[in-house]
Amino acid sequence: KAGVTQTPRYLIKTRGQQVTLSCSPISGHRSVSWYQQTPGQGLQFLFEYFSETQRNKGNFPGRFSGRQFSNSRSEMNVSTLELGDSALYLCASSLDGGTGENEQFFGPGTRLTVL
Amino acid sequence: GDSVTQMEGPVTLSEEAFLTINCTYTATGYPSLFWYVQYPGEGLQLLLKATKADDKGSNKGFEATYRKETTSFHLEKGSVQVSDSAVYFCALVYSSASKIIFGSGTRLSIRP
Numbered sequence: 001k002a003g004v005t006q007t008p009r010y011l012i013k014t015r016g017q018q019v020t021l022s023c024s025p026i027s028g029h030r031s032v033s034w035y036q037q038t039p040g041q042g043l044q045f046l047f048e049y050f051s052e053t054q055r056n057k058g059n060f061p062g063r064f065s066g067r068q069f070s071n072s073r074s075e076m077n078v079s080t081l082e083l084g085d086s087a088l089y090l091c092a093s094s095l096d097g098g099t100g101e102n103e104q105f106f107g108p109g110t111r112l113t114v115l
Numbered sequence: 116g117d118s119v120t121q122m123e124g125p126v127t128l129s130e131e132a133f134l135t136i137n138c139t140y141t142a143t144g145y146p147s148l149f150w151y152v153q154y155p156g157e158g159l160q161l162l163l164k165a166t167k168a169d170d171k172g173s174n175k176g177f178e179a180t181y182r183k184e185t186t187s188f189h190l191e192k193g194s195v196q197v198s199d200s201a202v203y204f205c206a207l208v209y210s211s212a213s214k215i216i217f218g219s220g221t222r223l224s225i226r227p
Contacts, residue, residue, distance in 0.1 A: 004158070033213055043159075043204065043217040056214050090158055094213065104215065106151075106158035 002026065004093050004107035012113045018079040021110045025072050025093030031055075032074040033104060034066060037088040046089075049074050050096070078112075086114045117142050121205050121218035128195055129226050136190040136221050138179075138205035146207040148172075148181050148188040149215070153202045162190075162203070197225045 005024045013019050025032050033056075034046040045058040049068035066076040072093075078085055088111050092104040122137040140148065147166040151159040163172030168183035177192045188205060205218040 031213060033215075035215075042219045043215075045214045045216075048213045050213075058214065092159075092215075103161055103164075104213070106160070108156075108158045 004091055004105050006089075006091050006107040006110050008110060009108065010111045010113075012115060013081050014115050015081055015083060017081050018077060019081060019112060020075050020077045021089055021091075021112070023074045023076075023091030023093075023107060025074070025091075026105055029093035029095055029105075030072055031094045031096055031104075032068055032072065033092045033094075034074070034076050035090045035092065036060075037090060037109070038086070043090070046076065081114045083114050085112065087112060117146070117207060117216050119205050119207055119216055119218035121203075121221050124202075124220070125222040125224055127224045127226065130197055131194045132225075134190070134192040134195045134199075134223070136203055136205075136223070138188045138190065138218060140186050140188065140205075140207050142186070142207060144209055146209050148179070149206045149208065150177070150179055150188070150190050151204040151206060151217075153204065153220070155201070159204065195223075195225050197227050199223060200225045 007022045031050045033048040037043045048056040052068045063079045068074045088109040090109045091107045094104045118141045120139050149164045150162040152162045153159050163174040165172040165181035171180045179190045202220045202222050204220045206215050208215045
């Protein structure tokens, strides 16, 4: 079974631009979560989508948004990029949310650099 | 609020040494506890987990016991290998939510 895939793996953007990252979950998984990883703040939860609906949300500004399609693939969008948005963005999928019983499987991440 | 605290890294050990990475948590309820590992250039992999107090998670020679009385979930391995070099994250999650709360991570380097 294929794992979680994320595209692109690397991105370079300039301040003020917007960016869209894509995540394809493991086949059959309906929940997709997004995390931001930075050296300063560590791993922080962005949001989770389940059956095309945002089910949980972290403490990030409205510039960060996402969506999920009917095939469970998910995209996240960051508008008006800031230097501080430079990070590794990780996507994780699970059958029905990453509860104690349902493991979240992580993709390799998209490395975003904002210049 | 809920949080996870890990020992500061980096931790550098010689091959075959005993490993302990400390992890303590603050939780308002009864979460499940996890250890994730991140190898260079890769995403996170679940290493082991424990879903209730006194449970012991184990995998690949690593062990951790969910201690409610000390709010701890320390990671141990009896004999580390060079291939164990990675960043280790302690984390908690509630059964009612899919949000994982991670510790800051501990970088482990093993010398041959």
